[in-house]
Amino acid sequence: MPDIPLNPTGLTRRDAATTAALYACDPDPDIVRGMLAAAAAVAAGHGWTIAEGGTIDDDCLLTQAPQSRPGWDRLRGLTEQGRINVVVVPAHMHIGFTLEVWLAEQRFLHRHGVSVASVEPMLDAVLTGASW
Structure with missing residues (x-):
């Protein structure tokens, strides 16, 4: 389910004006931290700033509806x-299991001008320190 290319229009690799939020959900806090x-x-690699209060997680399984997650609500x-x-x-x-x-x-x-970037396609580069 791709959303945006790695360098979407308006989100250049070193665009200091881009502010990101980080989001993950899992019942295991160690997995969430990772x-x-x-x-x-990924955000640092693109030069994106993390919003204040923008590192968000939910203690739940992916199958739980996002509307019922307090972190997703934030x-x-x-x-x-x-x-x-x-x-x-x-x-x-x-973001959503189905x-x-x-x-x-x-x-x-998207209605609010927010794009989605997934770590998944960039994970090997992130883990090895390589460029994407």
């Missing part, structure tokens, strides 16, 4: 306030 660290590395608030330009997630399924739910959340983000 996923958020990978997301932070992320939607940052989106509505215009405080972020991009959300960095470990994989697109962290295509229908994912598309609904993606439409919400």
